[in-house]
Amino acid sequence: MNIIITGASKGIGRAIAEQFAAAGHTLIICSRGETALYDTVAFLQTNYPQCKVKARVVDMSNKEQVKAFGVWCLGFGVPDILVNNAGQFIPGSIHNEAEGVLEQMMETNLYSAYHLTQVLLPSMIEARSGHVFNICSIASLHAYPNGGSYSISKFALLGFSKNLREEMKPHGVKVTAVCPGATLSASWDGFEIDPKRIMEAADIAKMVFAASQLSPQAVVEDMIMRPLLGDL
Ligand SMILES: NC(=O)c1ccc[n+]([C@@H]2O[C@H](COP(=O)([O-])OP(=O)(O)OC[C@H]3O[C@@H](n4cnc5c(N)ncnc54)[C@H](OP(=O)(O)O)[C@@H]3O)[C@@H](O)[C@H]2O)c1
Structure with missing residues (x-):
């Protein structure tokens, strides 16, 4: 299967x-930073030699680059799974965050998913799968508190996901909104975090993989995950 992950x-x-590499699929991945991207390619190919990995440096906040990435992805065949994951977290408050933060959050966290999905969907609709x-x-x-433009962009992404779910019902394409709470990643660099909290x-990844394994007639529409002790 072809799995695209931004x-x-x-x-x-x-x-x-x-998760998908371990199951032997073809991964098509991107990020802006070249070094971390190709380190990831090397890690996946070394640890999961049965998978194939295609990688491209893309700034997902740039509409033209997103569309070109989508066309490049289609060159590998009809996508089976698209994970609109690329995102950036800038904490802040609407009343005093810097000029341009809203635009940056919307471009990176919402328009990225919108434009890539638009390029890829026609092939999925034609195949009645994905x-x-x-x-x-x-x-x-x-x-x-401190949700600011990040939270605005994520509310919008959920709206995108819910609308797409309704649209895709007759086309055989599944849509899942994944809503994780605090998850240890580079997004939390600079914060003092108790790893037990x-x-x-991998928790999010296991759930995404599990949701991808259901019968063709079943879909997980929304997935809400939180730390056991609740939100941070
Ligand atoms: N961690 C959490 O607590 C948490 C909770 C809820 C939701 N999320 C969401 O989960 C997703 C992943 O977050 P994460 O915590 O795993 O963040 P992360 O560790 O910072 O990873 C973000 C990934 O996205 C890439 N990226 C960022 N901006 C990009 C752009 N403009 N174009 C292409 N790639 C870009 C990054 O690579 P480059 O920087 O090299 O481009 C990196 O590969 C995001 O959508 C985030 O909002 C995270």
Whole structure:
């Protein structure tokens, strides 16, 4: 199967890539940073020699690059799974965050998924198959202090996911909104975190993989995951 994962050089995206690599699939991945991306390719190919990995440096906040990435992905065949994961977390408050943060959050966390999905969907609709996972957040569901533009963009991504789910019902394409709470990754660099208080990226990856294994007539629409002790 062809599995496309955006932002797969680190964190949750890389953990999802590892799950599908272990099952021997073809992974098509991207990120902006070249070094971490090709380190991930080497890690996956060394540890899971049965998988194939295609990688491309892409800035998912740039519409033209996203569309070119989508066309490049189609060159490997009809996508079986698309994981819209690339995202950036800039904490802040609407009343005082810097000029341009809203635009940056929307471009990276919402438009990225919208434009890539638009390029890939026609082939999935024609094949009457495929599964789109949108990595939303607990910040898609509840307002919280310091949510700011990040939370706005994640509410919007959940809206995108829910609309797509309704649209794709007659086309045989599954859509799942994944809403994780605090998950240990580079997003938390600079914060003092007790590792016992936060989920592991592999926790999210295992659930995404499990949801991809259901019968063609079943779909997990929404997935909400939190640390056992609740939100941070
Ligand atoms: N960690 C959490 O607590 C948490 C909770 C809920 C939801 N999420 C969501 O989960 C997703 C993954 O987050 P994470 O915590 O795993 O973050 P992470 O460790 O910082 O990884 C983010 C990944 O996305 C890539 N990326 C970021 N901006 C990009 C861009 N403009 N174009 C292409 N790739 C880009 C990064 O690589 P480059 O920087 O090299 O581009 C990296 O591979 C995000 O959508 C995030 O909002 C995270």
